[in-house]
Amino acid sequence: MTSNTPQPTTFKPSGPLTGKISVPGDKSISHRALIFSALAIGKSRITGLLEGEDVLATADALRAMGARIEKKNDVWTVHGVGVGGLMQPKNALAMGNSGTSTRLLMGLIASQGISATFIGDASLSKRPMGRVIEPLSQMGADIRARETSDHKACLPLTVRGICPAVPIEYRLPIASAQVKSAILLAGLNTPGITRIVEPVLTRDHSETMLSGFGAEITVETDAKGCRVISLTGEAELKPQKIKVPGDPSSAAFLVVAALIVPGSDIIIENIGINPTRAGLFEVLQNMGGDIRFGKKRTVGGEPVADIRVKHSHLTGINVPADIAPSMIDEFPILFVAAAMASGETTTHGLHELRVKESDRLSQMAKGLGLLGVQVTEGDDGLLIEGSGGKTLAGRQAKPVIETALDHRIAMSFAVAGLVTKSGLSIDDIRPVETSFPGFDDLITKLASS
Known part of the structure; x- marks a missing residue:
């Protein structure tokens, strides 16, 4: 974050949101x-x-390991070093x-064949890394982490890398696109075939992009209905143009x-x-939300559309646990929608929210309670x-909401502030810059259109 000084911000009731x-x-x-661009050979x-x-932190780390990354106007150019070509960083990442x-x-x-030390802010330093350490250790990496009082x-x-690493077949014990992607990245420079068995589908950007970069990767379904992702190592990635x-x-x-x-009616493009x-x-549509997808197309292998949304009278539902992996980051804002719906909304299978940037279940329950919403927090x-x-x-x-340095908590209650009686304040808007620069200005623009 650009400053160490908290920036409290107030969000007030709004007229209709309109515009494109x-x-x-x-x-x-x-x-x-x-x-992947840093691992390709070429530009x-x-x-x-x-x-x-968050993304700029990734760019800085890749630069520290030898990739040349530049921005001119709105185009980022990455000069890749090849799959095995990373250099030893001089400082902690x-x-x-x-x-x-x-x-x-x-x-x-x-x-x-390099090592690197990872450091983070107070929030990141509390987040458990064991789920990534386990498979990477099986591949031969030596990883030493700080152990907390609760182990x-x-x-x-x-992380002290090993080259050559050992290819593994790993069954994901929990649905996690980050763990899956970490194993795939390790597998790129590992001889042989690295396999991941995924009982529950998670976001598949890594598989899609690796295929586009020229990696030998296949995705199949086994007899038990699990996705099996197989990646042939010692890959040679080809540079791409990505939108x-x-x-x-x-x-x-x-x-x-x-x-x-x-009275709101907006279009969100691309x-x-x-x-x-x-x-x-899907969940919001099941609650009665008027959400329509227009101009559907495919860009770089990814489906894209313009979304039109109109004010709707929502009805509470029981959100099925098996949909959680496809919206795990969106539950905080779903809870705000549920607070404005008619009837009860119930959610289950969200243990993962306890170990995000904050304990999102606890933070959302606490904040919604301050707004007069009846909330029962389960495990x-x-x-x-x-x-x-x-x-x-x-x-x-005008209650003050604690964000716990969590960008999604901050943005969720910023939206909630639009439908309060007298507004609310969040204790710190700074975390929003990690994922949505200019968010508060955009909210203001929509409300004044």
């Missing part, structure tokens, strides 16, 4: 575009890259708040804002609608009794 807008590039694709060009702090940068780059280094492996940590679509996780906040603010990322839109989800579209009003005239 776009959102920053997809964060997941942006990370991967930089990493790749990227447009639409998200220039948030500063990851800021980015768990994605950390986990993917751990995988990248695991099969290289979690956290930053700072050091990054708008991030559906960022669009989610504006979609919910338009659904719950009376949004990625990959089925492994579109769970929130793996929330039960929310909606207001039926009525303005949210807690006991305090």
Whole structure:
């Protein structure tokens, strides 16, 4: 974050949100575009890259390991060093708040003949890394992490890569695109075939992009219905031209804002609608949300559309646990939609939200409670009794919401502030810069259109 001083920000009730807008590039694709381009031999060009702090942390780390990455106008150029060509970084790699940068780059280094120390901010340093350490250690990497009082492996940590690494077949014990991608990145420089068995489908950007870069990768379904991803190592990646679509996780906040603010009607252009990322839109439509997809097309192997959203009267539902992997980052803003719906919304299978940038279940329950919403917090989800579209009003005239340095908590309550009686304040807007630069200005623009 650009400053160490908290920046409290107030969000007030709004008139209808109207207009045609776009959102920053997809964060997941942006990370991967930089990493795979750095591993290609030659020059790749990227447009639409998200220039948030998380993605810039990935770019800085790749530069520290020898890749030349430049920006001119709106085009990013990456001069790749080849799959086995990374250099030893001179200093620790500063990851800021980015768990994605950390986990993917751990995988990248695991099969290289170099070592690197990862450091992060206070929030990232609390996030467990054991789920990535386990498979990478099986491949031969030596990973030493700080152990917390409750025996979690956290930053700072050091990865000592091994070359050649050992190919493995790994069954994901939990649905995690980051763990899957870390293993694939390690497998790129590992002789033989690395296999990942995925019982539950997670976002598939890594598989799609690796195929586009020329890696030998296959995806099949076994007799038990699991996805089996096989990657042939010692790959030679070819440089690409990549156009990054708008991030559906960022669009989610504006979609919910338009659904719950009376009279709203907006169009969000050029949004990625990959089925492994579109769970929130399906859930909101099942709740009665007027969400329509126009101008569907394919860009760089990814499905893209313009999304039109109109204010809607939402009804609470039971959200099936098996949809969680396709919308795991969007549950905080779904909870805001549920708070404005009629009836109960129940969610389950969300243990993962306990170990994100914050304990998102606890933070959302606490904040919604301050707004007068009836919330019951369970071990793996929330039960929310909606207001039926009525303005949210807690006991305090203008409550202050604790974000716990979590960008999605901050943006979720910024949206909630639009449907409060007197507004609310969030304790710090700075974390939003990690994924959605200019978010608060965009909200203001929509409200004044």
